[in-house]
Amino acid sequence: MEAFEISEELRGLIAALPDLPGVYIMKDNSGAVIYVGKAVSLKNRVRQYFQSPKTQSAKTAAMVKRIARFETIVTDNEVEALILECNLIKKHRPHYNILLKDDKNFPxxxxxxxxxxxxxxxxxxxxxxxxxxxxxxxxxxxxxxxxxxxxxxxxxxxxxxxxxxxxxxxxxxxxxxxxxxxxxxxxxxxxxxxxxxxxxxxxxxxxxxxxxxxxxxxxxxxxxxxxxxxxxxxxxxxxxxxxxxxxxxQKMATDAGVERDVFALHTEEGVALVQALFIRGGKLLGSEHFELQWEGEESPEELMAQFLRQYYADAPALPKEVLVNAAPEDPPLTEAYLRGLCGARVRLAVPKRGKKKALVDLAKSNAAQSALRLLIRARTDFERHEGALIQLADALELPAPPARIEAFDISNTQGTDSVASMVVFINGRPSPKDYRRFRIKTVEGADDFGSMREVVGRRMRRAKEKSAGFADLPGLLLIDGGKGQLNAALQALSETGCPDVPAAGIAKRMEEVFLPGREAALVLKRNSAALHLLQRVRDEAHRFAVTYHRRVRTGRTIASELDRIPGIGKKRRTELLRRYKSVKGVSAAGVEELADVEGMDRRSARAVFDHFHGTPKDE
Structure with a gap:
């Protein structure tokens, strides 16, 4: 008896799985990558997901329910599969993979x-x-x-x-x-x-x-x-x-000339982080912590393996030795992966005594302190944001504190290059990965009301279609503007069959809040947490819209300047801007330099040069 309802497409894909090493890529209905994994045998590993859920964790069972299709890439061996898996995780950042929250770029x-x-x-x-x-x-x-x-x-x-x-x-x-x-x-x-x-x-x-x-x-x-x-x-x-x-x-940490990284994993109350100590030339150069996206199900061995693979994926050079407090899952495979990255052996060890054990203990102590600071900050942030959301729900008479707030703003210059922004706040915090931009398509000129109606309508229609990034409806839809903009948004909600989505407008000048069905504006106390939250969301929507508008306007200006040059089409324009970054850079280039650009010849290079410098007169 099957534990999951499996579509005909999935049945066909499962039946065709090869008994070879490789990588599998799970996708949902929208085509978004939700999980990437590696396997010694793709046939055996992928089939396991669609068997009895009794042996699966809650997280895995939830993921399997979302799988609409999958792809596989066959590799020569497991090490190649591991390298490819790490690259794909870094590229797609799938929801169900263990991810580094702090994807820092050190200098x-x-x-x-x-x-x-x-x-x-x-x-x-x-x-x-x-x-x-x-x-x-x-x-x-x-x-x-x-x-x-x-x-x-x-x-x-x-x-x-x-x-x-x-x-x-x-x-x-x-x-x-x-x-x-x-x-x-x-x-x-x-x-x-x-x-x-x-x-x-x-x-x-x-x-x-x-x-x-x-x-x-x-x-x-x-x-x-x-x-x-x-x-x-x-x-x-x-x-x-x-x-x-x-x-x-710099504290002397070990033998002179030694290059070593030390990592200690610490888990506590839903927080998983790795503390790192970096030792170069025998000196402790510094310490940093990395928080992991963790839901409490993966083992320390799994967490450490995923951390090491993601952390070293883009490292230009690796130390000769890596010390850890928890051995990663399948240590020989991880060592082979590291060797494949740098072309030399990297020793991976869990020290039990001596100076190396003291270094790991130092990292563990720092990890515990970092976790404590994160927990304290998380509790404080939660209380502050939760309080603001409760206060906001009370002030706007919402059915519940809005866990998801979406804000919309329109930006244009005298009716040209009209664009709109949608920013999302989750539990009172911005969620940039959910931000969206829109070009206004059906409205001519400076019609903010019509533009707002269009963009809210497009957003809600995508919710009906279960499009990626639009499936979740907001607990509050916030409009940057007054009654006119709010009414346009309400009309769009009604037209798309979403009249129950709570909506409000906030005007900039007096910070007045407008609600559906109310003639008079609501004036919140200047020092209220609810007003400050609305202002933050509104200002972020405005910033995002203006930034996008400037980019669109600048792109049009650049394109129109180069489009006026005979013989310069879209392809040549793109290559010129790729080489010189701006119209100013193009104008400063000589004929020989311009002719060297891909797709250009001497005749088109002379046309560009003459456009900016004038055609030389015959003497």
Whole structure:
């Protein structure tokens, strides 16, 4: 006897499952990805979902009920399946997968060694561009402090200038060169070998090898003193002191030169987080915690495995050793996954004694404190937001506190480029993933009432169609505007068969609240939590609408400017903007540069150049 009602489409998909390793992607009726998993045997693993629910958790049973179809991708082995699974989870962020709530991007140092005079850049994302990346660094402030100290000794360039072109044109060096904060390779007077030597010293510093950098500073300080250049010697002495002060801020954690990450998982009252300690060059560079999306069903082993896979998915470099307080599910597979990412063995261990155990215990202690702070903050936030929602329900005479509030606003410029925004607040907090934007399609000119009627109607029709992101109706539909806008929204609710959705309007000038069927506006106390919540929601809807309107207007302006150029169609316009980012960038380019853009030729490049600079006159 089947435990679930299985559609004919699902029956066919299940029957066709291969007995091979790979990844399966579960989708709901709207086509949204709700779960991604890996399997040694796709046939055996996927079939398990559609068998007796008695052995399934509540979360899994709820997910299976939403599965409308699934896709599979066959891989050569389980490690390949694991890598693909992690990439798909990061791409789709499925509702039923364990996810990192804090998808933080720590700063890295980027150096492109292919340049003659490489720059030292701080970036937040690692690109597959052939450059070398160092990090991650927990604190961008501390990283900038390190680079500032390094810059006093070795003032490398920070500009994006084309050095060869600058030298050929004899361009004037920038202000940094004038004040001694750049060696000035654009002057043509800097030996690339000397520049590289300075760069290697900075690389040693950010890699945790302060000794090499200190030795270089001391050598130059003594050389300056022997040459009776006491002013330079004093500056180098100050640099050395600053470096020593910086080093003292970092606690010696383990053997010199060791690179190690330490992770401790802590679960308490529905909170699951991992505390991380980052050790580079034998020093504890910092600590950070990551909260996991967790509903209390997954084991510590499952949580740790998912965390490690997601955390290291985009890491430019991995340490030689990872210490954890809970072994991940299938440790050999996780080690193989990490080895596949970096091309070298990464040792994964749960230490039982000694210095390594002390590091894990330190992470555990910090994890417990981080969890306590999160719980206290969550309770405080809940009480504050819950109080505001209860007060709002009482003031507006709603049937219940509105767990979901949707707000709409219209934005245009004298009736052109009309757009609308829909923002969503869940339990009093913004939920950006549920925000939606609309272009007004059926209304001409500056008709805010007609525009509001259109957009609310479109939203409610999508609810009837069970479209993704629109299936849940709001407990309160808030309109940015007065009676006219509210009445337009009410008309749309009636026309779409949703007259019972509670609605209200809030006017900006007097902060008056308008309700259906009431002639007089409701004036809430200025210091009331209910009014402050309405203002936050209304202001967010306004911000989101204005931002979208500006983007649409700017895009139209850019398009119209380039569309006026003979021979420049949509494809060439897109490629020009991709290369130069703006019309200003396009206008500053020369004919040869423009001709080098994909899809362009010399004739079209000349047309673009002449459009901005005028056709040269015959002499």
């Amino acid at each position: 890295y140092v980027r150096i492109d060694m292919r340049e003659d005079f490489p720059r030292v850049e701080i970036v937040r994302r690692r690109e597959n561009d052939g450059a070398q990346y160092y990090g991650p660094f927990v604190s961008s402030g501390a990283l900038r402090e390190v680079l500032d100290v390094a810059g006093r000794m070795f003032p490398l360039r920070t500009c994006k200038k084309d050095i060869a072109r600058a030298i050929a044109r004899g361009e004037r060096p920038c202000l940094n060169y004038q004040i001694g904060r750049c060696m000035g390779p654009c002057t043509g007077g800097v030996d690339p070998a000397d520049y590289r030597q300075a760069l290697e010293c900075i690389v040693g510093l950010i890699s945790g090898r302060e000794g090499e950098f200190e030795a270089a500073v001391r050598d130059r300080m003594h050389a300056a003193a022997e040459a009776l250049d006491f002013e330079r010697a004093a500056r180098l002495r100050d640099t050395l002191r600053a470096l020593e002060e910086l080093s003292q801020k």
